[in-house]
Every structure is written in structure tokens, then in C-alpha cells.
Amino acid sequence: MEFAEFFEQTAPRLVRLCFLTTLDREAAADAAQEALSRAWRDWPRVGADSSDPAAWTTTVALNLCRSRWRRLTRQAQLAPRAYSVDGLPDELPDVDLQRALRRLPVRQREAVVLHYWADLAVDACARAMGVTPGAVKQHLSRARQRLAADLGEPDLELDVEVESP
Amino acid sequence: MSDLGERLDRLADAAAEGVEVTRPDQRQAGRPWWRTEPALVAVGALVVVGIVTAAILVGGDNGDNDVAVGGDDGGGSAGQGTDAVVAVTYGDVSLGGGPPDLELRFLDADGAVIAERSSSELDREADIAEAGGIVQRVPAGDLELEATLQQGGDVESCTQPFAAAPGDRLILRVQLGLEAAAGADCAQVQSVDDWVADRSGPTGESYIGLTQAEADEQARQAGLTTRVVGVDGMDLAATMDFRPDRLNLLLFDGTVVAGQLDGEEAAAGGTEPGGTEPGGTEPGGAVPAGHGTLTVELERVDGVPPVQGVTVGLEAYDSGGEVVAEPDWGQSAEGVLLTTVPAGRMRLVSVTSSPSVPGGLRCETPIEVPDGDSVRVSCWRRTRVARARRWPRPARRPTAFSGCPGACRRPASLVSPRTRRLSWPRPGAGPSGCWLATARAASEPRTISRSASTS
Numbered sequence: 001m002e003f004a005e006f007f008e009q010t011a012p013r014l015v016r017l018c019f020l021t022t023l024d025r026e027a028a029a030d031a032a033q034e035a036l037s038r039a040w041r042d043w044p045r046v047g048a049d050s051s052d053p054a055a056w057t058t059t060v061a062l063n064l065c066r067s068r069w070r071r072l073t074r075q076a077q078l079a080p081r082a083y084s085v086d087g088l089p090d091e092l093p094d095v096d097l098q099r100a101l102r103r104l105p106v107r108q109r110e111a112v113v114l115h116y117w118a119d120l121a122v123d124a125c126a127r128a129m130g131v132t133p134g135a136v137k138q139h140l141s142r143a144r145q146r147l148a149a150d151l152g153e154p155d156l157e158l159d160v161e162v163e164s165p
Numbered sequence: 166m167s168d169l170g171e172r173l174d175r176l177a178d179a180a181a182e183g184v185e186v187t188r189p190d191q192r193q194a195g196r197p198w199w200r201t202e203p204a205l206v207a208v209g210a211l212v213v214v215g216i217v218t219a220a221i222l223v224g225g226d227n228g229d230n231d232v233a234v235g236g237d238d239g240g241g242s243a244g245q246g247t248d249a250v251v252a253v254t255y256g257d258v259s260l261g262g263g264p265p266d267l268e269l270r271f272l273d274a275d276g277a278v279i280a281e282r283s284s285s286e287l288d289r290e291a292d293i294a295e296a297g298g299i300v301q302r303v304p305a306g307d308l309e310l311e312a313t314l315q316q317g318g319d320v321e322s323c324t325q326p327f328a329a330a331p332g333d334r335l336i337l338r339v340q341l342g343l344e345a346a347a348g349a350d351c352a353q354v355q356s357v358d359d360w361v362a363d364r365s366g367p368t369g370e371s372y373i374g375l376t377q378a379e380a381d382e383q384a385r386q387a388g389l390t391t392r393v394v395g396v397d398g399m400d401l402a403a404t405m406d407f408r409p410d411r412l413n414l415l416l417f418d419g420t421v422v423a424g425q426l427d428g429e430e431a432a433a434g435g436t437e438p439g440g441t442e443p444g445g446t447e448p449g450g451a452v453p454a455g456h457g458t459l460t461v462e463l464e465r466v467d468g469v470p471p472v473q474g475v476t477v478g479l480e481a482y483d484s485g486g487e488v489v490a491e492p493d494w495g496q497s498a499e500g501v502l503l504t505t506v507p508a509g510r511m512r513l514v515s516v517t518s519s520p521s522v523p524g525g526l527r528c529e530t531p532i533e534v535p536d537g538d539s540v541r542v543s544c545w546r547r548t549r550v551a552r553a554r555r556w557p558r559p560a561r562r563p564t565a566f567s568g569c570p571g572a573c574r575r576p577a578s579l580v581s582p583r584t585r586r587l588s589w590p591r592p593g594a595g596p597s598g599c600w601l602a603t604a605r606a607a608s609e610p611r612t613i614s615r616s617a618s619t620s
Contacts, residue, residue, distance in 0.1 A: 003190060011186045016177035019184075029184045040189035070285055092179050097172050117173040147169070 003043050006053055011036060014061055020113040021065040023102055031068065035061035058128050062110055069106045100150035108143035111136050248305035249329035250418050252397035253337045254298035267339060270311040271303055279303055298397035300418050305331045310352060314341040323351035334417060336360055336398030360398055361415050361423035369412060369424020380421050384412050457508045458539035459490065478516040481506055508536040
């Protein structure tokens with residue numbers, strides 16, 4: 001696959017993924033741009049037929065989003081008055097959902113976004129997040145409970161699918 | 166959750182409006198030629214070539230004055246060598262498990278900073294086995310680790326000198342904050358060889374040097390399963406069930422440094438637990454009439470090293486509640502303790518205490534010592550790795566406990582949300598509620614025991 005084709009297919013999805021993970025448009029754009037830049041830099045390896053460039057780029061983007069989250073959290077701990085990570089973009093819809101996502105720990109948010117939005121099976125989520133499938137199921141289970149409470153939907157069902165080997 | 170995907174979709178679509186990501190291969194289109202990547206690479210290469218050429222020329226000019234030029238080059242380049250590997254953990258707890266926030270600086274003999282690292286680099290949400298410690302390559306020589314711990318609003322700092330020889334692999338266990346015992350060093354220094362001593366069996370020899378994935382594959386082909394019981398000097402909690410087809414792996418710097426099948430003897434240099442009796446009292450010949458021999462082992466569980474400051478006391482009571490034996494098993498004692506006691510039924514009580522658990526953990530085991538025979542009881546010593554996920558961290562949390570089999574009473578100070586979830590006694594651990602119940606008369610046929618001294 002040519003990089004141009006890969007970029008056209010991946011970039012919009014990557015921006016959305018990063019936004020749902022960070023809930024910050026600028027951070028999402030930065031993370032997506034950086035992930036795609038790295039993919040382009042290593043394209044001979046990443047784009048090889050045997051590899052999955054989309055999965056690779058997703059993992060890199062998630063790592064970048066997580067790094068930003070850690071940095072913000074750390075700054076907030078060191079100088080809580082100077083930084084705030086609670087601001088929500090007012091112009092976007094579904095503030096309840098944004099707020100509920102914001103309350104989730106970052107790993108649970110990643111699991112929810114990958115599984116429920118990106119439609120990845122648990123095994124694929126685990127590979128993207130760099131954790132075990134069991135950990136993903138745990139994150140999803142806890143996230144489901146919290147989302148159910150925050151969104152007022154007590155009858156949420158977790159339809160976890162595991163890829164057959 | 167039915168419409169969660171759609172709601173996420175709508176939110177993401179709205180957020181993505183107006184957000185532009187530039188194709189990396191087109192980002193240089195609008196740049197002047199001298200700012201394109203090939204041009205910058207070429208300029209960088211020219212600069213490097215120029216510096217190297219200048220260095221060669223300078224070296225040649227001073228060929229008769231080796232001390233002035235050559236000496237500076239050799240001594241001032243401490244950062245060039247990567248002669249030793251150091252892994253830093255926070256006590257026995259994974260730095261990946263959450264707070265504390267630990268900042269590390271590696272200094273050379275001149276006080277120059279070799280590297281600055283932070284626990285924030287680690288994936289705090291990862292499994293312990295995936296997180297490990299902070300691994301740093303350092304040049305050989307006399308070095309110093311400067312550790313700064315931020316805990317709540319407090320900042321603590323300390324320095325630990327250590328020496329690294331070429332090829333050394335060292336483990337530094339930082340003991341700041343709650344981990345610190347009075348008068349303890351800033352960090353415990355241990356070589357990887359010491360860490361894995363007696364924990365590598367003949368089967369595991371062929372796995373040394375492999376990555377975890379490679380070891381898993383090799384074990385799978387050999388019909389074995391694997392589990393990681395230690396990473397970068399940090400021993401992980403492991404179940405004590407006996408599975409002869411399971412290979413216990415120790416990882417350091419991403420590769421296997423030791424592997425041992427359950428129940429397998431150490432490959433070389435191993436010490437038979439029964440071979441030494443540091444705290445024992447030799448009965449000294451024949452057992453008097455009406456007496457039997459009580460043998461108590463303190464076995465190391467999965468090679469977990471003893472925890473500083475933890476003492477295990479033993480008391481044996483007869484059916485009337487009278488003390489029939491109170492062997493002196495000091496803090497440093499390990500291995501096997503022998504004592505002669507009156508034959509009959511009795512209760513063996515172990516009291517494990519440490520500075521953080523003043524009340525002590527009492528475990529009680531009913532035993533029967535046959536007349537003229539002996540009974541062997543296996544006790545254990547293990548470290549529970551408590552992952553502090555909450556912030557602020559609990560003021561006290563269990564770090565270690567030891568004891569003999571039997572029903573245990575836990576002091577209130579050991580109860581924490583984390584351990585309450587784990588539950589105590591462990592479910593399914595047997596009628597006694599504890600992990601091991603290996604009290605048996607020596608004359609009885611052996612069933613299942615993890616007692617290495619008699620295997």
C-alpha cells in the first residue's frame with residue numbers, strides 16, 4: 001500500500017480516535033499528526049506487506065495521547081492551581097457523554113473507544129493498548145459500570161468478542 | 166450501551182470538523198529547499214564529518230602530547246560507554262504500579278549527570294510484569310544514584326553510591342518514604358546473579374538470554390507453560406500450586422536471566438535447604454522417651470528474599486495451653502529449626518511482626534508429634550506486592566508477611582481495600598484457610614509438599 005492511500009484512509013479515523021481518547025481537539029490533531037509522521041518516516045518497515053500499518057499507527061497515537069495525559073496529570077499534581085484538565089469544549093454535542101468519558105481513567109477510556117467506537121475485538125484492543133485481553137475485558141467491565149452510572153443507563157450490556165486464533 | 170457507538174461517532178465527527186492533518190510527505194512542499202529534510206540531513210552529515218576530521222587533525226598535531234589530548238578524550242567521555250546495566254525499583258514494588266513519583270539521577274564520580282529518569286516513564290496501568298523497573302545503562306566505575314520521591318506534598322531525597330564493573334547487571338531497590346526502615350540505605354544494591362541464585366534449573370538454562378516472547382514460544386514447543394515471577398529485580402506474587410510443566414522465569418532488561426521448573430533443583434551452586442540449620446538446635450542423639458522431634462522449615466517462597474525488619478517467632482502449646490517449646494528463631498534465621506518436644510497433640514503458633522505490623526500476624530497450626538518420631542512443618546515467607554493504585558496512597562499497606570500454615574489472625578493494620586478484595590483466608594486454600602498444610606510425621610508417606618529439604 002502506498003503511504004498516500006494509507007494516509008487518506010487513516011488520518012480522519014485517527015483524529016477521531018485521538019479526540020475521543022484525549023477529549024481535546026488540539027491534542028488529538030497533534031497526536032494524529034505525530035503518529036502519521038512517524039509512520040511515514042518508518043514507512044518501508046511499517047508499510048511492509050506483512051505488517052498492519054493501521055494497528056501500528058493506532059498504537060503509536062494512543063501512546064502519544066497517554067503521554068500527554070500523564071504530563072498533564074503530573075503538572076496538575078505539581079501545580080494544581082495553574083493547570084486544569086477539566087475543561088470541556090462547549091461547542092461540541094453530548095456534553096453528558098464527554099463528561100462521562102472524562103471521568104473514566106485513561107485506560108478504560110481507550111478500551112471503550114477502541115471496542116465500542118472503533119469496533120475492535122478484545123484481542124485487537126489488547127494489541128493496540130499493549131495489554132492482555134483479560135486486562136481489556138476488565139477495563140471494559142469497569143468502564144461500562146461507570147458509564148452506566150454516569151449516563152443513567154443501568155441496563156448496559158457488555159458484548160465482548162474475542163478473536164479466534 | 167446500545168447507542169454508545171453512535172454517540173461516540175457523533176461526538177468524534179463534530180470534533181474532527183475543521184481539524185486538519187497534513188500529509189507528512191507533502192509538508193516539505195512549501196518549504197525552501199534548504200529546510201527540506203534531505204537538505205537538513207546532508208548539512209548534519211557535513212557537520213559530523215567536519216567535527217570528526219577536526220578531531221583527527223588535532224589528535225595528529227598533538228601526537229607527542231598524549232596526556233593533554235588523549236587524556237581529556239578518554240576521561241571525559243563517561244557517557245560513551247554502556248558497560249553496565251542498572252534496574253531501579255521502589256523496594257519490592259513495581260514503579261509501574263502507580264505512585265510514588267520517583268525521580269532518578271545517575272551521577273558519575275565527578276558528579277556529572279549521566280542520565281535522568283522518572284517513574285512517570287513507566288506505564289502505570291500496565292500489569293506488573295509488563296512494567297518492571299527503570300533500566301539504565303551506565304558506564305563502569307564509581308557511580309551515584311540520586312533518588313527524589315514526591316509523596317503527597319512531601320519531597321524526600323537521598324543518594325546511594327554504587328560501583329559498576331564492565332558487564333555488571335545491578336538492581337537498586339530504593340527505600341525512600343514508607344519503604345524506608347530506620348537507618349536503612351537509600352537503596353539496596355544487589356547483583357542480578359545474587360537475585361537469581363538458586364532460582365535457575367537445568368531446564369531453564371536454555372532459556373537464558375531469550376526475550377519473554379521467545380521463551381514462551383520455546384516453552385510451548387517443549388510442552389511447557391511459563392510464568393514470570395520476577396522482573397528487573399522485583400519479585401512478583403505467585404501462586405504456590407505445584408505444576409511440574411510450568412517454567413518460572415525471571416526477566417531483567419527484557420531478557421530471561423533464570424528459569425526453573427516447579428520443584429526443580431537449582432542447576433548449580435544451589436544449597437539444599439535442609440543442609441544448613443542456622444537457627445536449629447540439634448537434639449543431639451536419641452530422642453528421650455515420650456518425646457518427638459519437631460522440625461520447622463522457613464522456606465523461601467518462589468525465591469522471594471527475606472524482608473528487612475520482619476521477625477518470625479514460634480511457640481508450641483500443649484493441649485492444656487502450656488508452652489512446651491519456644492524455639493528462638495531470630496530475624497536472620499532461615500532454613501530448618503529442630504527441637505525436641507513432648508510427644509502428643511499441640512498447637513504451633515507463629516507470630517510474624519515487623520515495624521509496620523506491631524501486633525504481629527499469628528498463625529496457628531495443630532500438630533501431633535508421635536512418640537519417638539518427628540514432625541515437619543513448612544512455614545513460608547513471602548512478599549505481597551501491593552499495588553497502590555489510589556492516590557493519596559494509604560498510610561500503611563501490607564508489604565510482607567510470613568508464617569506457618571494454619572488459621573491466621575490478621576491485625577487491623579494489615580487490612581486495606583486492596584487486601585480485602587484479595588480476601589483472607591484465600592478462598593479455596595483448603596480447610597485450614599492457609600496456603601500450606603504440610604505438617605506430617607516423618608514416618609508417613611509423603612503426599613504433596615513444597616518442602617525442598619525432603620524432596
